[in-house]
Amino acid sequence: MSMAQHVSRYLIEHEIPYELLTHPHTMSSLETAAQAHVPGDCMAKPVILHDDQGYLMALIPATHRLDLQALDAHLHRHVELADEPELASLFEDCELGAMPALGPAYGLRTLVDRQLAEQPDIYFDAGDHERLVHVDGEALFEQMDGIELGEFSRHM
Template identity: 45%
Template sequence: MSIADRVHRLLEEEHIPYETLRHTTSHSSVQTAIAAQIPLHSLAKAVILKDDLNDYLMAVIPSSNRLQIRQVRNFLDRPVKLASETDAQKPFSDCQFGAIPPIARAYEMPMIWDDRLSQVPDIYLESGDHETLLHIDQEGFQQLIQDTPHSNLCSQPRHESRPDPYES
């Protein structure tokens, strides 16, 4: 599969330079970072949230951290909750289950992101399958997230063996 069609189209249309990084099949952020030999804090992941109107919102955070729903609610000033994994996958029909690319614009979904991601020179993103990552530099990442709200949305880095929602 490699790169999801919508993601590939957006990257090409926006002229965002990227590289692909193949790795052995993985089904969690920790496994992906180990398989790809990259730092866990450089791997951005998508956590899909749902509001009271059943609208989806993507929170993009470093995989080394855990999303704090209370901080997200305070930042947005509205109630949100984690979407179930099945619900979270619905907008991503061109992706394998659990391999959601943290690129909300490709799916016309609102997004927020954690400030820690602006401090990492190289960002790695799920591409839509369990064997391929996208590697973009900070400038390309900023182009992807331009004009999207951001804040401190996470707890301190978690211990890498501890599970969290939507491991991808």
């Protein structure tokens, strides 16, 4: 599989320069960072959540865990993790578990943890378990439509 169509289209339309990297097959963001020899703090891990208002994506570094209470406080409401069938329907052009960290490309409200937003380089899954997209962090977050910054993760 090559880069997911939603990702490719979004990067091109928003004129975000990128590099596509390959790595051995992995099943977690932290494992991907290790196999690709990139810093775990620069590897964006998307967490998909939902409530009665819909779905949203929280982006955190691969070295962190989502603090759901802090996210709920930021949103002023309670959200829950989406399950696998929901993920499959939201990211139809991706392999399960390899969601790209581009919520706006999929029509998702996107929140970015400050720890990730401060990184000079960002890496994220291209839509499969063997490719990464590498972008300049500042360029990415400046071009991502409607993202919100917050503090809702903790180092593992």
